[in-house]
Amino acid sequence: MQITPLNGPVSKTISIPGSKSHTNRLLIIAALTEGSVCLERPLYSEDTLAMIESLKTLGLRIETNPDRIIVHGDLRSIDTKHYELFAHDSGTTVRFLLALLCLVPGTKTLKGNKRLSERPIHDLVEALRKLGAIIEYVHEKGQLPIKILSSQLSGSSVELKGDLSSQFCSALLLISPYFACGLTINPIGKEISKPYIDMTLSCMKEGGVEALQLENGSYFISAHQSYKKKHYAIEGDFSSAGYFFAIAALTKSKITINHLNPSSSQADRNFLYILEKMGHRATYFKNSVRLEGKELIPLDIDMENCPDQVMTMAVLAAFAHGKTSISGVRSLRLKETERVAALKRELGKMGVRTEDSHDTLSIYGGSPHAAEIDTYGDHRIAMAFAVAGLHLPGIIIHHPEVVNKTFPTFWTCFEALK
Incomplete structure (x- = not known):
């Protein structure tokens, strides 16, 4: 051209x-919210469609209209069986989904295209393993595809390297209301792209979940919280x-x-x-x-x-x-x-x-x-x-x-x- x-x-x-970053974060939040959730002015792009199709694969019913997305159902509506999910080339999709899939029943295999398979994922995998997830690499360590064999997380505190991708921290934050004893995330080293974590915290707060950043830099999410909001307007x-x-x-x-x-x-x-x-x-x-x-x-x-x-x-x-x-x-x-x-x-x-x-x-x-x-x-x-x-x-x-x-x-x- x-x-x-x-x-x-x-x-x-x-x-x-609408914002891609907001759209994919709110799609995860909607999947964790009981009942139907409406997202106004979403972005429809390859990255967000990868997330939508993955959630549909899990059995969630999603209406896609030009000016809104409506997500029906939540984790409780997902059947126990084997799921194959393809994140295409979307970093937010693969990292946010990986954390979500640790709460989903059944056996889940998460794949991506060649370049996505080469992008960092290992530190997030290790953090989820420390929190009780059973995750296997199908071929090469540190690369997609990966298989998630468990469906619940039991820990309450984890260390997480923050110098490669802010999406690792955001992935854990988004699913944090599902930890029975709450969750503390302790970043190791300097956090890269910190405003993206702040965006995640803002989305969570809008949905009804409060995450506190402590003086030592850790994030604390207390137990017995849940996403409540049913209607979101996505920013440009x-x-x-x-x-x-x-x-x-x-x-x-x-x-x-x-x-x-x-x-x-x-x-x-x-x-x-x-x-x-x-x-x-x-x-x-x-x-x-x-x-x-x-x-x-x-x-x-x-x-x-x-x-x-x-x-x-x-x-x-x-x-x-x-x-x-x-x-x-x-x-x-x-x-x-x-x-x-x-x-x-x-x-x-x-x-x-x-x-x-x-x-x-x-x-x-x-x-x-x-x-x-x-x-x-x-x-x-x-x-x-x-x-x-x-x-x-x-x-x-x-x-x-x-x-x-x-x-x-x-x-x-x-x-x-x-």
């Missing part, structure tokens, strides 16, 4: 879909909005995005603060945010708390004269592709020099030229480099359909800017 640049700055308003996705804020910054446009909660706990809301630090002007309304693009300047920034926006920031940095240094990038090496290597390769095609260490990426920006962009099956690579195409003639995105993983309507919203 060849991107046609804008003719000049624009002033546009667009609406983005700040991860999806980030590409359009970046377009405003790069093209000096004014772009307003509806259905955003300015006080959201979503991690990628932090990207707005970074853009403001660059000198762009953000205006916050009750249910929307507008960004007015100014000049691009290089920055020295830590993006550990919003890693999904690193690719977008790197593309913007390619146009900012000088050196931009981004730290907190180590988790990108374990995503849909090795994202740091992919960024370096594609920016190199555009004549942009880069350097990296284990946890940092430096971009020497200025005057990039157009290139054909390989996307490596990674939705965020495609969307980040599409941003460049609205300013720089000649950008071609290979396999643009990869955006379906998290933002199927991306290209429709993209074209609406013209």
